[in-house]
Amino acid sequence: MGKLFVIATLIIPFGYLVVNTFLQAWGADPAKAIVHRSGEITLWLLILVFLATPMQRILRFGYLVKFRRQVGVAMFVYGVIHLVLYLTAYLDWDIDALAKDFIERPYIIVGGIGLLLAMPLALTSNSLSVKSLGPRWKALHRLVYGIAPLAVLHIAMQVKVDFTESIIYGVLFSVLFVLRSKKLQKRLTLIIN
Amino acid sequence: MPGQKTLFSGIDYPYIEGLRIDEAMHPLTILAVGLYGKDLLGQNGAPLRLVVPWKYGFKSIKSIVKIELTEEKPLTTWAKSAPHEYGFYANVNPKVSHPRWSQARERRLPGGVFSPNIIDTQMFNGYADQVASLYSGMNLRTNY
Numbered sequence: 331m332g333k334l335f336v337i338a339t340l341i342i343p344f345g346y347l348v349v350n351t352f353l354q355a356w357g358a359d360p361a362k363a364i365v366h367r368s369g370e371i372t373l374w375l376l377i378l379v380f381l382a383t384p385m386q387r388i389l390r391f392g393y394l395v396k397f398r399r400q401v402g403v404a405m406f407v408y409g410v411i412h413l414v415l416y417l418t419a420y421l422d423w424d425i426d427a428l429a430k431d432f433i434e435r436p437y438i439i440v441g442g443i444g445l446l447l448a449m450p451l452a453l454t455s456n457s458l459s460v461k462s463l464g465p466r467w468k469a470l471h472r473l474v475y476g477i478a479p480l481a482v483l484h485i486a487m488q489v490k491v492d493f494t495e496s497i498i499y500g501v502l503f504s505v506l507f508v509l510r511s512k513k514l515q516k517r518l519t520l521i522i523n
Numbered sequence: 524m525p526g527q528k529t530l531f532s533g534i535d536y537p538y539i540e541g542l543r544i545d546e547a548m549h550p551l552t553i554l555a556v557g558l559y560g561k562d563l564l565g566q567n568g569a570p571l572r573l574v575v576p577w578k579y580g581f582k583s584i585k586s587i588v589k590i591e592l593t594e595e596k597p598l599t600t601w602a603k604s605a606p607h608e609y610g611f612y613a614n615v616n617p618k619v620s621h622p623r624w625s626q627a628r629e630r631r632l633p634g635g636v637f638s639p640n641i642i643d644t645q646m647f648n649g650y651a652d653q654v655a656s657l658y659s660g661m662n663l664r665t666n667y
Contacts, residue, residue: 351636360636419636427628427641434625487623491604493531 336397340404343371344411361419368412373481373499375405379474380506387515388522399455402474406452409445437487444480447473478503533604540584541597541611542575543657551576551653554587577647577654579613610667614658617644619667 347368350356356363378401382394394401421427431438451471453459460467482503486496508514528536546552553574556563563569568585575582581601601609608622617627627644634640647654658666 356636359632359634361630361634361639364636415636419639420630420641422639422641424641430625430627434620436623491533492529493533494529497531 333397333400336400340375340400343408347371347411365412365415365419368408368415369485372405372408372412373485375401375408376474376478376481377502377506379405380478380503380509384506384509384515387512388509388518390523403452403455406445406448409448413442413445437484440480440487441484444477444484447477447480451477475507478507534600535603537588538584538600539597539603540573540582540599541593542582545657546575549654549657551650577615577650579615581609582613612658612663612666614654614663614667615644615648616646616663616667618646619664 347364350367351360351364354360378394379398382398382401385391386395417423417428421431432442451473454463454467454470463470482496482500485499486493489496542552555568555572555574556570558564558567563572565586568587571587572585573583573587582599596611599609599611601613602611615626620626629642629644631640631642645651
């Protein structure tokens with residue numbers, strides 16, 4: 331029951347993208363808006379993944395941990411949607427242009443690697459993989475610590491002049507990384523409870 | 524203007540741009556006071572703005588407050604902010620990339636999500652016949 335509800339909630343951002351497109355509510359540059367927004371959705375799902383354990387250990391809120399798997403897979407799916415929208419709206423599926431873009435826009439390479447690293451994580455987000463991979467499952471899923479900085483870099487490398495957004499995300503992920511420390515989690519639990 | 528200066532911005536205001544005298548005197552360089560037969564609106568750079576159609580947009584400055592004639596080439600705002608990315612001339616040139624992205628193609632607006640209007644960038648934004656002579660003999664890669 332809970333799982334269905336969570337999955338339904340995870341479809342809402344997709345609904346938002348579709349509805350805005352049909353209503354032509356993206357403003358003067360729909361392509362830019364939808365590519366940017368789909369990227370933001372992907373990023374925020376990644377943030378939710380990192381929030382799961384701190385939420386549970388510090389604030390005793392366990393629902394994110396319980397459904398972290400679904401949130402993680404959703405992150406990858408929206409990452410693919412973000413890629414497909416970029417290929418459609420920016421490149422018109424011109425593969426030649428993609429090759430040129432890849433070479434001349436390093437931020438595309440960075441984003442591409444981030445999504446590529448997320449793929450094995452999404453594919454192994456099931457009980458069968460946990461069982462068959464054993465201790466290597468945990469090692470594989472540590473790749474998520476590489477995806478986060480790649481995401482921030484992907485944003486930062488596109489900045490023309492205003493770094494505020496990328497600095498905010500950089501600081502946010504740094505805080506989330508620091509919150510992995512069990513010692514810190516215990517201290518914060520004591521302070522809050 | 525509200526929101527003009529952000530916390531971590533690389534732009535030093537006041538915004539400064541410059542043209543060579545021959546560029547400024549060229550018939551295609553326009554000091555505009557109106558648009559589509561009406562007075563300029565704030566967002567279009569009222570009351571007086573510059574239009575230099577063969578250069579990248581950041582040179583077509585809006586809401587001009589001061590014009591100076593100088594002996595020396597001025598240090599323009601974007602060249603100051605990122606000298607290896609933006610130069611003084613900023614002529615539209617598909618053959619010279621920005622260090623972080625290519626400038627060989629344009630995505631024209633209006634354009635939809637499923638019908639992007641992508642065209643090849645033209646040399647001098649299509650005004651090569653009229654302005655190329657201003658730069659004859661110049662290396663357009665080093666004078667970007």
